[in-house]
Structures are given as C-alpha cells and as structure tokens.
Amino acid sequence: MSFAGVFSLDTVTLVLLCALTVLIIAYFRNGFKSHAELNFPPGPTPLPIIGNLHLLGLKNSHVTLMELSEKYGPIFTIKLGMTRAVVLAGYETVKDALINHPDQFAGRAYTPIFDDLTQRSGIAFSNGESWRQMRRFTMSTLRGFGMGKKTIEDTIIEEAHYLIKMFESHKGQEFNPTIELSAAVGNIISSIVFGDRFDYDDQAFISLVKIMDENSQLVGSAVLQLYNALPILGFLFRSKKKLWKNQNLIWQFIEDFITKNYQTLDANNPRSFTDAFMLKQQQESGNPNTYFHKKNLVCTVTDLFGAGMETTSTTLRWAMLLMMKYPLIQEKVHDEINMVIGSEQFPRTEDRKNLPYTNAVIHEIQRFADIVPLNVMHSTTEDLNFKGYFFPKGTPVIPLLTSVLYDKTQWKSPNDFNPSNFLDAEGKFVRRDAFIPFSMGPRACAGQSLARMELFLFFTILIQRFRFQVPPNVTNLELTSDVGFNLIPKYQNVCAVHR
Template sequence: MALVEALLMHVSTTGALLAAVLLFLVAYLISISSSSPEEGKDPPGPTPLPLLGNLLQLDLKQPHMSLWELSKKYGSVFKVHFRPRKVVVLAGYKTVKQSLVNQAEEFGERDITPIFQDFSQGFGILFSNGENWKEMRRFALSNLRDFGMGKRGSEDKIIEEIQYLKGEFDKFEGKAFDTTHPVNYAVSNIISSIVYGSRFEYTDPRFTEMVDKANENIRLSGSASMMLYNMFPFLGPWLKNWRLLMKNLELDIKEISELVSSLRQTLNPQDLRGLVDSFLIRKQTAEESGENNSLFHEKNLIFTVGNLFIAGTDTTSTTLRWGLLLMAKYPHIQDRVQEEIDQVIGGRQLITEDRKNLPYTDAVIHETQRLANIVPTSIPHMTSCDVHFNGYFIKKGTCIFPLLMSVLWDEDEWETPHTFNPEHFLDKHGRFVKRDAFLPFSAGRRACLGESLARMELFLFFTSLLQHFRFTPPPGVSEDDLDLTPAVGFTLNPIPHKLCALKRS
C-alpha cells in the first residue's frame, strides 16, 4: 500500500512539473507574439525557443545570410529573437529607405549591444545616444571638415600617402604578397593626419600595433562567440575572444591617452594641428568657465578618437583590398580600367576632379562597394518611440537591423545583383549613373559621417594603384582560384590571400 501511495505521489509530482513547464511555454509563446488591438500587428517571424530564441535557426558565422534567407520567407519586415531581445529586421531598398530616411527620427537611435557597451561605455560617437551622440557627432563633423575632410586638404594628404604605399608595393618587386598591412597603414594614416595632425611611418611599432589591433577587434567583434556573448553576457569571462577584446581595449585607451598627452604638452591655440587639438581647446574652455556638465571631457575624447580611428581605417581599406582582388580575378575589367586611365590621365598625377572623366573606373569602384557588401547588417539601430511601420507595430526601444546587403543585392533594383558588373553604374552611352539603391554608407541620421572622405580615398588610392601596377594572382594560381568568400567578422573582409603587383611601364 505504501508503495502504491509513493508511486501515485511521484506521478502527481511529475504531472505537476510537466503542467508547470507547459504553462511556462504557453505563457512564453503568448508573451512574444501578442500585441494589443490598439497597438497593431506584430511583425511575423520564426517561432523562438525558450531561452535560445531563434539561435538554432541562424548561422552564427554568417548571420546576415540567415537573415537574408528569412526575409524571403517572412517579407521585408520580420522579427527574430536574439535572446533575450526581439530584433526587427528590415529588408529591401524601399523598406530600408522608408525607415532610415523617411522616418529617420523614429529609427535613428543606436542599439548598443553588450560588446559595444564594453567598447564605448556610452561615450564617443558610434555607440552613444542622446545629447552625447549629438554633441560629439556635431563636433566631429565640423572639425573633420575644418581639417580637410572631402576638401583639397584631404586630397593633398591622400596623394602624399599614395607615394608611400606605392613604395611599399615596389619593395616586393612583382612577387606575391598580402596587401592587408600596407593598405591598412596607408588608409589609417589619412584619418591619423586629420585627427592627430600628422602621419606615422609604417615602421612605427606603436602605429602598426594600433592599426593591427583595430582590425583584430573588428574581426573578433563579429565572431560567433561574441554573438553568444551579446545574448548571454554572463559568459564573457569564459570566452577567449571577449578576454582578448577587453585586453585590446585597455591597450587602445592607454595608447590613445599617451598620444593625446603628447599633443597636450605642445598645444598652441593659434596653430591647431588636428581634431584632438580642437577638442583639447574646447575641454580647456569648459573647465575654465566652470561647465560641470560639459561633454568635452577625457572619456569622450578617448572614445571619439578611437571611433574615428577604427571607422576611418577598416571600411575604406577593406573596400580597397576587395577592389584589388577583383581586378586580379577579372583581368578583362582591369584592362578596361587601365585603358581609360591611360587615355585620360597618362602618366601625370591624377586628382579628384578627374573622376568625372573616368566613368568606367568610377563604376568599377562603386560596383566593388556594392558587391563586397562589407557591412551587411549595418550597425544596429533602435526605435526612439512606438512606431507604426508598413502595417506593423514596433515598440519603443526595439532593436532594428537595416539589412544593407538586401539593399545592395536587391533583385528588384539590380540587373545582376550577385555578379560583379560595373555596367550597373553606366548608361548605354558609357556615362556614369547614380543608383538610388547604392547605400554602402547607410542613410539617415546614422549614416557614415566620413562618407565624403572615404569616397575621395577610394577613388584616389584605387585609380593611382591601377595606374602604376597590374594586379595578378600568384604564379601557379588561376583567376578562378581566387576566392571571393568573405572572412567572418563585423565587416566582411577578403579571406587571406596574396597578389602580385607588377609595375607597369
């Protein structure tokens, strides 16, 4: 009898536990899918699992590809759950433009994931919101322009740096080499000269370490383990990549602080060398006038400089390296570029003004940006208020992924979206044409603030290198063997490869 009672009690306890689990699952599913009639309809999306969300439905090495595939099933506005948060994904040119441009205020906040909170602490430009973001962006834009961004001053800096980069390529005497370091150092020197007021030698260990760590941070922050960290922040100390990122951040802050300290010691208000000098003057003025709440303090200086250094190096150098790789893979396109350069420029030093007379070269650069798709999900946005959008209701504070790859590869906007085709940017007469769906720099309030500088750099660096070198695969490697599969990272870099830079006569 006692045994029977024990069995009944066990069955009863098990049944109660199962009932509780089922009740939890029902409540969970209701909570993630319900919205009041007054609010409106929730975007569709795959059903998430408790605790894991939609983790098992995503390729953590290529999350953008998973999201792109999901957009084909669920439409241009859909949701996924990156535990514990719901993310609304916007796909296609029309939808992304409607959100970022036409409803810029509603979709204009920055969603700051745990790893980017670690990196910024709410300061700087890229990963801040509110007054801090507005003030730092306004200051950076104003001073980048003052110190030459997009103007003749920048052009002179780029043309000077091109000579150093050509010298680095010459050292290999036509032998195969990895373009990563010399291209990264050259591009980084442009933003360095604007921010710090001077360029660095490629042999300067402090400079090379800063650039190499910046690129490593970009790679690691887009890794699968950091996606897990953003979903389960308590895992941080157990993740090798997180520990390495935190170590790099500590070193970055130390190095930037030392450079700032050196500039502070030689600061002359009558002769400002770069953005750091300008910030130090604003900081000094605020301190002297007793502005206790001034945003011009040391942390904003360090993180703003760090933001500009990384953003001003990675995207442009990555795009340039894609361009050189594509020229080696498609020699018939390289032929046309060099033929146009030879006819229009000859052997003289080209300038930005030459762009309008080099339509095919310009089209190749734009097509490189389009196909390379180096920031496929953009940097996450966040809604600043409750939003009714395309028939759906999106709550204030919802994380938004504008899927830029779905714009750059939109089958309704591009004739051959998955093929390297410069004709996308040419009319039937061979003249360059702008395309509305060309949004590699994003759009709206959070668009890249260095777009004009990046466009100038890409044109001058790419065209000058093609003017002086022919790029080919290494001996024994065919064009077909050159792999265009991107490496895993926050931005999509070419996988490690080598090219030959053959000097043109």
C-alpha cells in the same frame, strides 16, 4: 562536510546554475508571448533562451537573413537570444524607415560588447544628446581639417607615394597587403586626428594597426555574437579577455598621443581634431554638464580609427581581388586612366567626372563587396507604429544593407560583379539610389566623403602603376569572405606587377 562538497559542485558549475536560473526567469517573464500578441512582424519560431540564434548560425548571418526575407517579406522579427529585433529588407523598406522616419530610427541598439567597450561614449555607440553633440562637432571639425577637401586630398596623394614604394619593394612577387593598406588608411585618419603620420616601420603604430585589425575580427566573431545575445554568460568567453587587452593598448596609445599634443596646444593654431576638441573642452570647462570631456575624446578618436580604418582598407583589398579576378575590367580601367590622365601625373578627385568607367567600377566594388552587410544595429528612439506594427522605444532594428545592395528590383544584375550596374547605354556614369554601402539617414557613416575620396585616389593611383595578378599557385581565385565585424576576403595575397 560543506554543501558544495556533498553535491560535488565547483564554483563554475554554481555560477552556471545561477546564470541558467536567471535566464529561465527572464524567459518566463516575456518569452512566451508570440510576435503577433506583441504586434511585432512575423518571423521564425524562436527556441527558449537562444531564440533564433540556431538559424542565424552566427556566421554569414546576412545570408540567412536574406533567405528569411524571402519567406517573411520586407519586415520580420528575429530573436537574438531573448531580445526581439526587427529586420528591414529591401530598398523601399529601409528607405522608408531611415529617411521618412529619421529621428525615430536614429538610435543605436544596446549591444553588450560595444557597451562594455565604450560605455556609450564617442559617436558610433552613443545615443541622445551626447551622440548628437559628438557627431555634429566631429563632422564640422573633420570638414574644417579638410575631409572631402583639397588639403586631405594632398595628404592621401602623399600617402599613396609611400604605399607605392611598399608595393614596389615586393618586386611583383606575391604578398599579403592587409597591414600595408591598413597602415596607409590609418595614416590618413592619424593626419586628421593627431596632425601627423607614422612610418610603416614604426613598431608602435604597426602593432596598433594589427590589434585594431584583430579587434575588428573579434567583435564580429561567433563567440562574441553569442555574448551579445546572452551577456549573462560573458564570463565564459576567453576572446572577451583578449579584446579587452587589445582595447586597453589602443586607449593607452591614444591617451599618450593626447597628452603629448596637450603640452604643445596653441589656441591660435589648432593642428588636429584632437587640438580642436581640447580647445572646446577648455571653453566649456565651466559647464558641469558638458559632453566635451576626456572619455568622449578618447572614444571618439577610437571610433574614427575603428570605423574608418578596417572598412576602407578592406574595400581596397576587395578591389585588388576583384581586379585580379576580372583582368579585362582591370585593363579597361587602366586604359581609361591612361587616356584621360596619362601614366605620370597622379589622378585628382576632379578627374572623377572624366573617368565614368573607373567611377562605375569603384561603385560596383563597394556594392558587390557589401562589407557591412548587417549595417550597425539601430534602435527606435520612441514608441512607434510602422507599417501596421508597434515597436516600443528601444526596439533593436537591423536595416539590412545586403538586401538593398543586392535588391533584385534595383539592379540590372544584382548577383554578378558588373560595372554596368552604374552605366547607361552610352557608358555614362549613373548614380543609383540603392547604392548605400554607407547606410542612410542621420546615422549614416560620418566619414563617407573621406572614404569615397580615399577609395577613388588609392584605387586609381594603384591601377595606374600596377597590374594586379593572381599568384602563380592559385588556379581558381575564390571570392568567399570571412566574417568579422565586416565581410573580409578569405583569400588575401596579390602580385602587384609594375607597369
């Protein structure tokens, strides 16, 4: 009779027992030391193994972290499983870290799910010299292909034509705009990255949009956050399998495109970001330590789609919901656009300065929607003394964006949707330092100027042509959010009535 037979142990139970033993050993190695003994800031008392996960609840963690900052102040410790992370709350503290200590806080924290997916290649989840080179190359190439310039402005306006047609096809009836908005925004990234757009009925493209959307939900799901805190239990999580299946499809799509572009690559006429990268790869082919290799190309392109598509389209969805919820504000925006530009000619970015109310509304949508509440976790790049505490190199840091976008000391009415947050007494637009939906410092969003241009053009063009109305069966439009990697609106349908 076998040992396992005697104790009726199956393989899963055995693996679970081993995992538990490893967890307990790890806990005994450092888990009993208090925050004070390690000179970390105070924080809620952690439980063995799970740390403070029971408090965070894994859903709406930003709300819990805001409550904890009321109790523990602008800098406190939380334990994510067995890892101590430092939370920075409020404009002054976040700015002090990311602006006054830019290099020390510029690391990306080790996050198991992103490490599995990217193996630290690309931009968003890489570190050190590889990150520096990928970020520098990406930003200068994106600028070269028109990010924040006129050429990309024309691309966005052309895409808006297609989007308007799609919205018109619903004839004022309620519909869910999620996929159409993601496809429109995805096409802008595709134009830069691949040099081409896709039709909205291109099935391969639409399924890419859908699986990227799904993966963005999955990486923020409670189950995968649990995996991030306790990676040793990873084998238990079925959603990880789904995530991987999707990720392989995304890579396949991107690799096919790269292979196709490679066949027609012309050194004298780079058509896209991908071409520029491959030319750089050829230039550096003699360098065995080059960072310009295929893995970095595929991961950087995946990052641009992953970081740029869901964020921008989610913001546009919030924009529509907020305009439906506040119809008087929507009418005021429409009236301003109508007065300054008229109803025929499309708005251009140079019109922004003449549209102070509209500009204030777009900023307020981004502030209020707070779509990346926890930011993307940073880490310290060296041992560091900060505000009387000591953080060893590699300490995970959460510069909590909610705490800045809703900071009571920075906003006239932090908790309400109120465009006056960005207007002075004469109705002129006022820039606010605490407006940081894209974060700040050397890790701040690499696509910020593209995103700002897309939001301005898509929003003004849509409001110029449509009145967004609450569907007839909805009596009270709720502004609650679902948590994925981003805060996405729970309620999604809109009626776009042609003006």
